[in-house]
Amino acid sequence: MQERYIKWWTPYLSREFEMLVFGNGGGLPLIIFPTSFGNYHQNKDFGLIDSVAWFVDNNRVTVYCPDAIDLDSFYNKSIHPADRIRTHIAYENVIVHEVFDFARREGSTHRVGVCGASLGAYHAA
DSSP states (O other): OOEEEEEEEETTTTEEEEEEEESSSOSEEEEEEOOTTOOTTHHHHTTHHHHTHHHHHTTSEEEEEEOOOTTTTTTOTTSOHHHHHHHHHHHHHHIIIIIHHHHHHHHTSSOOEEEESTHHHHHHO
């Protein structure tokens, strides 16, 4: 299974952002968000990616695992709640305008699947 590590500077967060991609861009793009306090490699570390390897290897899906910034947004008790929400909105902009667009371009489709557990399910919604 092809695995790619992608890191880029995002103006939405004014910092670097990381993501793992499994597959070669064939099939349906599937974005899997990490759980609360998770990161971009959590789904690989917990074996979730191995469980969909057949679909990746047979070009049915390409899996995108973006990073999460929950510790800087929702769970950052050192900043005002309004700032937590502003940070989360910046994260949403990264997902919508950069991660989704990248997955759509790679898959040559407008359809993108999303999923996650715990706070990852919130991000997917």
